[in-house]
Amino acid sequence: MRRRLRAWDAAVLLLLAAWATPFFWQLRTSFTPDVELLTTDRAVPAHPTLIHYRAVVDRSVMPRALLNSLGVASITTLLAIALGLPAAYALARLPVPGKGLLLLAVVASTAFPQITTVSPLYLLLRALGLRDTWTALVLADTSFALPLLMWLLAGFIRDIPLELEEAAFLDGAGRVAVVRRVILPLVAPGVASAALLTFLAAWNEFLFAFTFTATEASRTVPVALALFPGVFEVPWGDIAAASMLAALPPIVIVVALQRWLVRGLVAGALKE
Amino acid sequence: MTARQRADRRAGLAFAAPAMLALGALAAYPALWVLWLSLQQRVPIFGIARFVGLDHFLFLAGDARFWNAVRVTLVFTLASVALELALGVAVALALQRQRTGRRLALSLLLLGWALPSVVTAKLFEWLYHPSAGLVNVVLGGHAINWLGDPRLALPALVAADVWRTMPFVALLCYARLLTIPVEVYEAARVDGAGRAATLRSITLPLLRPILLVALLFRTLDALRAFDLMFVLTGGGPANTTETLTVYAYRSLFQTLQLGFGAAIGVVVFALVMAVAWGYLRALRGAGVAA
Numbered sequence: 189m190r191r192r193l194r195a196w197d198a199a200v201l202l203l204l205a206a207w208a209t210p211f212f213w214q215l216r217t218s219f220t221p222d223v224e225l226l227t228t229d230r231a232v233p234a235h236p237t238l239i240h241y242r243a244v245v246d247r248s249v250m251p252r253a254l255l256n257s258l259g260v261a262s263i264t265t266l267l268a269i270a271l272g273l274p275a276a277y278a279l280a281r282l283p284v285p286g287k288g289l290l291l292l293a294v295v296a297s298t299a300f301p302q303i304t305t306v307s308p309l310y311l312l313l314r315a316l317g318l319r320d321t322w323t324a325l326v327l328a329d330t331s332f333a334l335p336l337l338m339w340l341l342a343g344f345i346r347d348i349p350l351e352l353e354e355a356a357f358l359d360g361a362g363r364v365a366v367v368r369r370v371i372l373p374l375v376a377p378g379v380a381s382a383a384l385l386t387f388l389a390a391w392n393e394f395l396f397a398f399t400f401t402a403t404e405a406s407r408t409v410p411v412a413l414a415l416f417p418g419v420f421e422v423p424w425g426d427i428a429a430a431s432m433l434a435a436l437p438p439i440v441i442v443v444a445l446q447r448w449l450v451r452g453l454v455a456g457a458l459k460e
Numbered sequence: 461m462t463a464r465q466r467a468d469r470r471a472g473l474a475f476a477a478p479a480m481l482a483l484g485a486l487a488a489y490p491a492l493w494v495l496w497l498s499l500q501q502r503v504p505i506f507g508i509a510r511f512v513g514l515d516h517f518l519f520l521a522g523d524a525r526f527w528n529a530v531r532v533t534l535v536f537t538l539a540s541v542a543l544e545l546a547l548g549v550a551v552a553l554a555l556q557r558q559r560t561g562r563r564l565a566l567s568l569l570l571l572g573w574a575l576p577s578v579v580t581a582k583l584f585e586w587l588y589h590p591s592a593g594l595v596n597v598v599l600g601g602h603a604i605n606w607l608g609d610p611r612l613a614l615p616a617l618v619a620a621d622v623w624r625t626m627p628f629v630a631l632l633c634y635a636r637l638l639t640i641p642v643e644v645y646e647a648a649r650v651d652g653a654g655r656a657a658t659l660r661s662i663t664l665p666l667l668r669p670i671l672l673v674a675l676l677f678r679t680l681d682a683l684r685a686f687d688l689m690f691v692l693t694g695g696g697p698a699n700t701t702e703t704l705t706v707y708a709y710r711s712l713f714q715t716l717q718l719g720f721g722a723a724i725g726v727v728v729f730a731l732v733m734a735v736a737w738g739y740l741r742a743l744r745g746a747g748v749a750a
Contacts, residue, residue, distance in 0.1 A: 275479030282472030301684035
C-alpha cells in the first residue's frame with residue numbers, strides 16, 4: 189500500500205512538472221545561445237550562456253522597468269493596507285451607516301472590468317497632469333487592489349472571536365487601543381496574505397500600465413516585455429531572459445511564501 | 461444610544477471614510493463617468509466633443525465587427541472556463557491522494573497562475589513558433605502556424621488561458637477536499653461503496669458549492685480578459701481572436717474614439733454585471749452557501 193501511494197505521489201509530481209513545461213522551456217531558452225535555438229532535441233542546451241541576461245541587463249529598459257514595477261507594486265500595497273485595514277475593521281465590527289450598500293459596492297468594484305474604467309481614468313489622470321508617473325499607476329492600481337484587500341481583511345477580522353475585544357474593553361481600553369493591541373497581532377498573518385495577493389496583482393497589471401505610461405520613467409515590467417524591441421528579427425533568447433526576470437517575484441511568492449498565498453486565495457473564495 | 465454606541469458610530473465613520481473616498485474617486489466616479497462618455501462623440505486629436513445620445517449603441521447593434529467580438533468573447537469564455545473546471549477538478553482529485561511532496565506539487569501547479577499574463581503570452585508565443593516552437597516539435601515537426609491561422613488562433617489562445625487559470629480552480633477544489641473528514645470516506649467504504657460510487661455520491665456533491673464559486677470567478681475573469689490576447693495575437697488573424705475588450709482598446713487608444721470605445725466598455729461592464737447578478741440569484745435559489 190505504502191509503495192503504491194509513493195508511486196502515485198511521483199506520478200502526480202511528474203504530471204504537474206509536465207504542466208509547468210511552458211515555463212521551464214522558456215527558462216531553458218533564456219540560457220540557450222542563438223545558434224542553438226532551433227535545436228530542440230536536448231533538455232539542456234549544449235553550450236549554456238548568460239549572454240541573453242547580459243543583453244537584457246546592459247542594453248534594455250528592463251532594469252529600470254523592474255525598479256518601476258517594484259516601486260509601484262510596493263506603494264500600491266502599502267497604500268491599500270493603510271486605507272483598507274481600518275475600513276475592513278469598520279465593515280466587520282462597527283455600526284457604519286449604509287453598511288450593506290458599502291459592502292455591495294466593495295464586492296461590485298472587485299468585478300469592474302478594467303477596460304471599462306480605463307478611459308475615464310485616462311482622462312482623469314491626464315487632467316491631473318499625472319501621465320507617465322508612478323503616482324498615476326499607484327492610483328489606478330488602488331482602484332482594484334483596495335476592494336480586494338478590504339474584502340479579504342474583513343473576512344479575516346470576522347474570524348477573530350469578539351470576546352477578545354470585549355475583554356480589552358472591560359480593562360478600559362478605547363477602540364483604537366483595542367484595534368492596535370488585540371486585532372492587529374491576530375490579523376497580521378491575514379494582512380500578509382492579502383498584501384501578497386495585492387502585490388502580485390499590481391506586479392502583473394498590464395492594461396493600466398500600458399495606457400498611462402509613455403516612457404521608461406514609469407513603464408512597468410509587463411509593459412517593457414510587451415514592447416520588447418527587435419531590430420531585424422525577434423530576439424527570442426533576450427525575451428526569454430526578460431520573461432524570467434519578470435517572473436522572479438511571482439516565483440518567490442509561489443515557492444517561498446506559498447503558505448500565505450494559498451491562505452489568501454482560499455479565504456477569498458470560501459468566504460463569499 | 462449609549463456613549464459606547466455613539467463612539468462606535470464615530471469610529472466606524474472615521475475608519476471607513478478614507479477607503480470609501482478613495483473607492484469613490486477611483487472606482488465609482490470612473491464607472492459613472494464612462495456611462496456619460498459613452499453618450500458622446502469624443503475624438504481628442506480633432507478636438508471633437510459632442511453629445512450623441514445612444515448613437516454608439518445603435519451603431520454597435522448593426523456592427524458586424526462588434527458581433528464578431530461578442531462571439532469570440534463568448535466562445536473564449538465558455539471553452540476556457542469549461543476546460544479549466546474539468547481539468548481543475550481532475551488535478552484536485554489527484555492531489556487529494558498525494559501524501560509526500562505537496563509543497564513542491566503546489567509550487568509547480570501555481571507557477572502558471574502567478575506569472576504576469578504578459579509573460580504567459582511570451583511563453584506561448586515561443587511555444588507556438590512555426591519552426592522552432594516546442595508544440596510543433598512534439599507534434600512531429602509540422603510547420604503549423606498556430607497564431608497565424610484563423611482556424612487555430614482562438615483554440616491556441618484558449619489553451620494558453622487554460623494553462624494559466626486551471627491552477628486556481630484546482631487549488632480551490634483541493635482546499636475543499638482537504639476539509640472532508642476521513643470518517644466520511646471510511647463510512648462509505650464500510651457501506652460497500654466503490655471508488656466510482658464514492659466519487660459520484662460523496663466527493664463531487666461536496667465540491668459543488670466551491671465549484672460554483674470558481675465558475676463565477678473564472679467566468680467574470682474570462683469575460684474581461686485582455687492582456688493575453690492583446691499581447692499574444694493582438695486580436696488577429698483577421699479578427700478571429702478580437703474579444704470585446706480588444707475591440708474596445710483599439711477603438712479607445714489606437715483609433716482614439718474615446719466615446720465609441722467607452723460604449724464597448726459599457727457593454728463589457730453590463731455583461732459582467734449581468735452574469736454576476738444571474739449567478740448570485742441562481743445560488744440563492746439553490747440555497748447554496750459556499
